[in-house]
Amino acid sequence: MTSPLFSDQLLAWFDLHGRKHLPWQQQPSSYHVWLSEIMLQQTQVSTVIPYYQRFTAKFNDIKSLATAPVDEVLALWTGLGYYARARNLHKAAVMICNDFNGHMPTNIDDLIALPGIGRSTAGAIMTLAHQQKFAILDGNVKRVLARYFAIDGWPGKKSVENTLWQLAESLLPEQRIANYIQAQMDLGATVCTRSKPLCHQCPLSKQCQAFQQAKQTSYPTPKPKKEIPTRQVHWLIAQSNNDKILLHQRPAHGIWGGLWSFPECEAKHELCNITADLQLEQLNSISLDEIKHTFSHFKLVISPHLIQCKQQTSYIAENKNLSWYKISDALKLGLPAPVKKVIQSIQ
Template identity: 50%
Template sequence: MPSFADKLLTWFDQFGRKNLPWQTPIHPYRVWVSEIMLQQTQVETVIPYFNRFMERFPTIELLAAAPQDDVLHLWTGLGYYARARNLHKCAQRVVEEFNGQMPKDATTLETLSGIGRSTAGAIASIAYKQPTAILDGNVKRVLARQYAVEGWPGKPAVMKVLWQHAETHMPTQRCRDYTQAIMDLGATLCVRSKPLCTKCPVSQSCAAAQQGNPQDYPGKKPKKTLPVKTVQMLLLRNADGHILLEQRPPTGIWGGLWSLPELALDKPFQDYTTEHVGDINTHTQWAKMRHTFSHYHLDIHPVIVEVGPLRSKVMENNRQLWYNLQKPQSLGLAAPVKKLLAQLDSLL
């Protein structure tokens, strides 16, 4: 009987995806960037970001030498910005310590910023054709169904079982194709809802398919009510029509990105504006906007403030700038900030 891997490879030869941007050509740098972008993000979303990124940074040396703002600017809208900061740090270390060559072994790859066990396995397997298993979201789903593994994969005990299955099935030949094949299976047939079991090459050995309940696997993350936080965001507009932005600290939410001045909801924006920026000419308050993170909701209350002559201490530090809506600088912007600036620009 053909093995699990053999069946997948036979299916992949006929139906697998072979023309994704990072597959033409396959190069360690391109594989690494794509794998980071694909963490928690769908292929269709990643493709235009990847293409723009490669156009701007065709080599790891150019990425390492770039200002962080340039990197974050190209990442704006892709979310999970720690990935971009880690990508930048990783590129600098690879250039400094590995002569610009991505390491070939998974163990060394795991020591680099932003690269965990599964990503290291994917780079080693796809870029260097090594028999290193992966366990991304698609693969977890395929294997959880294949063996009817109960429980949420976020639990260490469940992950341990899934890793064992992943490593058991990793062949020693055609490693690159197998890795792509099992990811493709999860992305195209063994999807979250309404999996296409009748077209699946490994459905006969799939415990969940035989039970008739593949949608029950993998187990779902326990639900919890997300807390709600509130903030005022000030769109402070000077006489030239430019908006005051502030760079956030390098770590934490939106680390290193440019955002709008924020105030607690009970703090008068008038006091902040007159003390730190200038006298208020007019102001408008917009309806609140909700932005959801993985662990809380943020209700944003935008306030548009037209300011008169500026206080002399405005712009005393390099973490502030006036943003020109007509000729925008290349900056990494937090997603709701980008949305608010676009909304304001459309009204002008």
């Protein structure tokens, strides 16, 4: 199916209402498009902008990113969430330096082979940075297409996703591909929004099947609901008498991979074992307010326990995943948002 009408209407709308002043649009190099696309996954533009600006002030090209310690990259990502994105970004930058002489690949298959770059992100890089004809299928585009064609079924299901890809590809215009792709993203973000689409401002409303049937919010079909489990952890926040705190670097994989957090255990009585293992001489202990944090697949309930202790220990000096930090230095590390909040509260 080709529908010049769809792309013509979208491009005409883009000329009047599209976003043309986003920071990453000012330097549409493949590196800047890539970085912005990764930051924008699951995250709104207004949240991303300050992170993007801080990140590019420090790492303005692939080489500077690849040669930085991953800790520095994670520190700039603190608060943005989904930290695997930052680790993959760093890993891919190293691979680009090693295998592509520091230049972002210009072939879609090479892009998709890099960590963290899926078909849609690769399509965005190929169109926005290189003006090549490729489709994208991010959350915004899925929503617009599912409504426009009244596609039943959750887009996370392979068969539905395949249908949406076919439609996305069939609608691509011959001209102005970068503007068209940007227009799709902009329409989804500003007009065809999740809960209250502004159909009366939409250039596609005459042909949009969901609008014609007054069933806009029935599309896309939501993900089948699954009860998400709750996990409980206890954090041991050791503060030494010379005002340092003890932090533990989490393993590279799993939640908050590679970020600095507090030693933790699942049951309260295990706190004594941790204190003993770490050879901490405890002076007193205070239980802080519980913290709740929701991940996509479970809820975490955190009980933080602040203990004041007498001195630093040689055990910790010998263990490279544990370190005492002055509070001001700790706040410069890659930290999960709840850890940062706790450190700020005891500052």
